[in-house]
Amino acid sequence: xxxxxxxxxxxxxxxxxxxxxxxxxxxxxxxxxxxxxxxxxxxxxxxxxxxxxxxxxxxxxxxxxxxxxxxxxxxxxxxxxxxxxxxxxxxxxxxxxxxxxxxxxxxxxxxxxxxxxxxxxxxxxxxxxxxxxxxxxxxxxxxxxxxxxxxxxxxxxxxxxxxxxxxxxxxxxxxx
Amino acid sequence: xxxxxxxxxxxxxxxxxxxxxxxxxxxxxxxxxxxxxxxxxxxxxxxxxxxxxxxxxxxxxxxxxxxxxxxxxxxxxxxxxxxxxxxxxxxxxxxxxxxxxxxxxxxxxxxxxxxxxxxxxxxxxxxxxxxxxxxxxxxxxxxxxxxxxxxxxxxxxxxxxxxxxxxxxxxxxxxxxxxxxxxxxxxxxxxxxxxxxxxxxxxxxxxxxxxxxxxxxxxxxxxxxxxxxxxxxxxxxxxxxxxxxxxxxxxxxxxxxxxxxxxxxxxxxxxxxxxxxxxxxxxxxxxxxxxxxxxxxxxxxxxxxxxxxxxxxxxxxxxxxxxxxxxxxxxxxxxxxxxxxxxxxxxxxxxxxxxxxxxxxxxxxxxxxxxx
Numbered sequence: 001x002x003x004x005x006x007x008x009x010x011x012x013x014x015x016x017x018x019x020x021x022x023x024x025x026x027x028x029x030x031x032x033x034x035x036x037x038x039x040x041x042x043x044x045x046x047x048x049x050x051x052x053x054x055x056x057x058x059x060x061x062x063x064x065x066x067x068x069x070x071x072x073x074x075x076x077x078x079x080x081x082x083x084x085x086x087x088x089x090x091x092x093x094x095x096x097x098x099x100x101x102x103x104x105x106x107x108x109x110x111x112x113x114x115x116x117x118x119x120x121x122x123x124x125x126x127x128x129x130x131x132x133x134x135x136x137x138x139x140x141x142x143x144x145x146x147x148x149x150x151x152x153x154x155x156x157x158x159x160x161x162x163x164x165x166x167x168x169x170x171x172x173x174x175x176x
Numbered sequence: 177x178x179x180x181x182x183x184x185x186x187x188x189x190x191x192x193x194x195x196x197x198x199x200x201x202x203x204x205x206x207x208x209x210x211x212x213x214x215x216x217x218x219x220x221x222x223x224x225x226x227x228x229x230x231x232x233x234x235x236x237x238x239x240x241x242x243x244x245x246x247x248x249x250x251x252x253x254x255x256x257x258x259x260x261x262x263x264x265x266x267x268x269x270x271x272x273x274x275x276x277x278x279x280x281x282x283x284x285x286x287x288x289x290x291x292x293x294x295x296x297x298x299x300x301x302x303x304x305x306x307x308x309x310x311x312x313x314x315x316x317x318x319x320x321x322x323x324x325x326x327x328x329x330x331x332x333x334x335x336x337x338x339x340x341x342x343x344x345x346x347x348x349x350x351x352x353x354x355x356x357x358x359x360x361x362x363x364x365x366x367x368x369x370x371x372x373x374x375x376x377x378x379x380x381x382x383x384x385x386x387x388x389x390x391x392x393x394x395x396x397x398x399x400x401x402x403x404x405x406x407x408x409x410x411x412x413x414x415x416x417x418x419x420x421x422x423x424x425x426x427x428x429x430x431x432x433x434x435x436x437x438x439x440x441x442x443x444x445x446x447x448x449x450x451x452x453x454x455x456x457x458x459x460x461x462x463x464x465x466x467x468x469x470x471x472x473x474x475x476x477x478x479x480x481x482x483x484x485x486x487x488x489x490x491x492x493x494x495x496x497x498x499x500x501x502x503x504x505x506x507x508x509x510x511x512x513x514x515x516x517x518x519x520x521x522x523x524x525x526x527x528x529x530x531x532x533x534x535x536x537x538x539x540x541x542x543x544x545x546x547x548x
Contacts, residue, residue: 019180022348026180034180034348038206038292059448061343061441062525 001054002141003064007080008073008092011043011120013128016154017071018049020132023150025053028142033058043124046077071135073110073127090138092131096176105176108134113168117161129155133166134173144170181351183344186314187253187279187337188213189351190321192223193359196251198243200228200236205291206341207255207281214251233258237265237276244274245379247370249325252276255341256283256297263301266334270305271395272379275328275335275368278306279321282440282491283341284522292523293340295440296492299468299500305395307335307402308469310439311344314351316466319419322359326409329366331402340441340491342523358416362409399470406467423467424475434460435480436535437488437505439468442526446489449531460535465501471508480505485513487538489531489548491520498546519548 004021008014015036022034030053037048050064070081072091083089087103094109110127120126129151136147148163155162181189187210191199199218201211217223228239233254244250254262259280269276284294295310302308307327311317317339324335339345371377383391406423414420427447438446443464450462463479463486465472480486488506490499497503502516515538520526530548537543 019348022180026178026350032180032349034182035342036346038342038346058349059444060528061340061347061444062527065527 001052001058002068003066004051004053004069004071005064005067005081005083006049006071006073007077008047009077009124010045010047011124011126012047012073013126014047014073015049017128017132018051020129020147020150020154021135022051023153024132024136024142024146025051027146027150030054031056031058033060035063046080048080069135069139071131073131088138090131090134090173092127098176101176106134106138106173107176108169108173110134110169113165113172117165119158119161119165127165129162130165130169133169136166137170137173178350178352180348181314181318181353182346182348183311183314183317183339184209184281184346185213185348186318186351187321187339188217189353190318191251192217193354193356194322194325194363195249195360196223196225197248198226198228198240198250199252200230200239200243200250201252201254202230202233202236202258204233204255204258206283206345207253207258207279209345210253210279210281233261234265237262237269240276241265241269241272241274244269244276245272245371247368249329250274250276251278253279253281255281256285259297259301260285263304266301266304266306268380269334271391273332275325275332277321277324277328278334278336280336280338281341281345282338290522291341293343293441294491294521294523295338295340296500298336298338299492301336302469302500305333305399306469307331307333307399307467308338309335309467310338310465312439312441312443312464314344314347314349315419316421317344318351318353319413319417319421322354322362323406323409323413323421326362326412327402327406329363329368330409331398331405332368333399333402338440343441352417354417361416362412402470403467403472421466422475423465423472424479425464425466426479427462427464428454429461430479432459432461433484434458434535434539435463435483435486436460436531437463437465437480437486437501439465439501440491442489442491442520445526445528446531448528449535452528452532453535458539468501468504471504473508476505477509480509480511483513485515485539486511487535488514488516489526489534490516490518491526493518493521515543516546517548518546
């Protein structure tokens with residue numbers, strides 16, 4: 001089983017990203033379970049969503065305890081990720097320097113990409129679809145076409161711009 | 177066709193293929209997205225129904241009663257404090273033998289204020305004369321809602337379909353959905369006694385002790401027949417879906433020395449605990465309760481009467497006694513070898529190792545207390 005955590009702030013599209021990601025795994029023939037974090041969510045407050053995916057039916061009915069992949073929409077909530085040892089971290093950001101690292105870290109400047117396409121506002125760029133482009137490239141768990149179809153099924157407005165954002169992130173994500 | 181749906185999506189999708197005519201409901205977390213989606217579907221003309229907006233859950237159930245007496249197929253959804261506010265009217269619905277279907281998102285009861293999963297809300301309504309079904313995943317939610325209308329209209333009892341808040345209402349997973357035309361076969365319009373302006377009559381009139389006693393006795397005896405009606409509906413449902421449900425289910429097989437009993441989403445995690453315990457050569461199975469009312473006594477007796485020990489897990493509590501399901505099992509089957517644990521209250525986490533460890537404590541007679 002693969003367990004994935006998406007961590008950001010209300011308004012960045014953390015929950016919709018989780019739904020799209022769940023759809024991608026479902027469309028690639030996997031069993032999938034998607035849980036949004038729940039509480040008094042609002043714009044700006046920490047927001048999380050979690051996905052389990054497996055070749056077999058999933059029976060766990062509790063929050064994920066350890067993530068194989070953590071996707072960080074905002075560095076300010078990075079401490080909420082429950083990444084396992086040797087897990088994979090995908091971070092929205094640029095100009096990183098790390099002294100030493102024991103995990104695989106990938107970065108993508110999703111804020112800049114989303115803003116260049118007019119997705120969200122400078123205060124809160126909506127980066128859900130963009131960062132999933134990077135996720136698709138890093139994990140190679142499903143094809144970019146599957147991601148495009150999942151975005152189309154979940155996003156009514158500006159679907160083409162969201163797909164473009166995903167494509168730019170797919171091409172620009174880099175290994176740190 | 178399969179879609180990725182949460183429990184709440186599964187409810188609204190199921191309602192959309194059941195030819196429901198009247199919906200009245202009041203929003204409450206974590207149920208709200210059910211009636212929001214239904215309102216959207218009515219607006220998009222995908223459901224041909226009246227939505228009666230009200231100022232409280234008490235009024236929502238009152239409106240459903242009026243609509244159902246008038247002959248309409250009627251649905252509502254609520255949760256926790258909302259269900260409790262309906263309490264008095266729930267009795268009026270069952271006493272009038274109205275086939276209303278209600279989806280309850282199981283949520284803890286205040287204080288302290290808490291919006292997360294717990295089944296005390298609906299379990300505390302088990303004596304209101306409603307049929308109660310407890311779903312463990314989104315597929316069961318979808319199927320139980322459709323079956324609920326069939327059971328309700330054949331038995332003339334209201335049916336409550338319960339789904340754990342967030343753990344089920346908001347957790348999305350693949351669900352096989354049905355065509356409207358397919359569901360129609362299961363839900364023919366059944367003629368029943370309804371309001372008729374040409375032949376006026378009163379409902380809920382005064383009943384003196386002798387008459388009242390006859391009415392209540394009849395209600396009880398008819399409620400027991402729901403077990404057979406459920407089985408018949410289940411067989412018909414299986415013909416169109418290849419999915420079969422019993423009031424109680426057992427995993428992986430009935431024959432075992434020990435049993436773990438649970439309902440709702442707890443039964444999903446408990447299934448993993450059973451797998452792990454069996455890997456360690458412990459002869460235990462899972463008895464999963466789908467229907468709590470009417471109480472499937474014979475079926476449970478068959479499954480549980482020969483066990484060395486039965487361990488019941490409750491995400492609910494009757495203060496001053498025990499978990500409610502444990503009490504139902506021990507009392508309802510006159511068994512003395514039942515141990516109960518209460519946990520996960522207010523949405524607290526229960527994992528398969530929590531369940532397996534508690535089971536082992538009970539098996540080794542090292543129980544530290546009621547709470548997990």
